[in-house]
Amino acid sequence: MIDPSLGLPTIHMAVPMPGFPAHRDFVLVRLNEDGLLYAFTSIQDPDLRFLVAPPEPFFPDYAPEIEQDVFQALNTKDPDRLLLMAVITAGTDETTANLMAPIVVDRDTMRAVQVVLSGSGYPVRAIMHRAY
Secondary structure, eight states, X not given: OOOGGGOOOOEEESSOOTTOTTOOEEEEEEOSTTSOOEEEEESSOTTOXXXXXXXXXXXXXXXXXXXXXXXXXXXXXXXXXXXXXXXXXXXXXXXXXXXXXXXXXXXXXXEEEEOOOTXXXXXXXXXXXXXX
């Protein structure tokens, strides 16, 4: 279990992530001082965690269109209140981000959903380069 004294806000998956139906509650644990790398960690099983990062510093032109059903699942209407997190795969030669299936978090309600942007042309393994 995650120590509640850490004061990390719980992010509730409105729809479970594919392949992880029993894991609905997560926290974002900051992994570096820049705030560019996080562990999206299951409260039920802290050994289940996904490396995630905000895509903007690495992919400044990344601007996926979020479908209306995502807004409904998150119970929000304000796109400015959404936080996108890309799931990262760290490798020895290169690190990639899944731009096709970001995690979308409503900053107000802390509800989230992983969205599959099929037909968007965004890659599953985009090589990460810091844009600044």
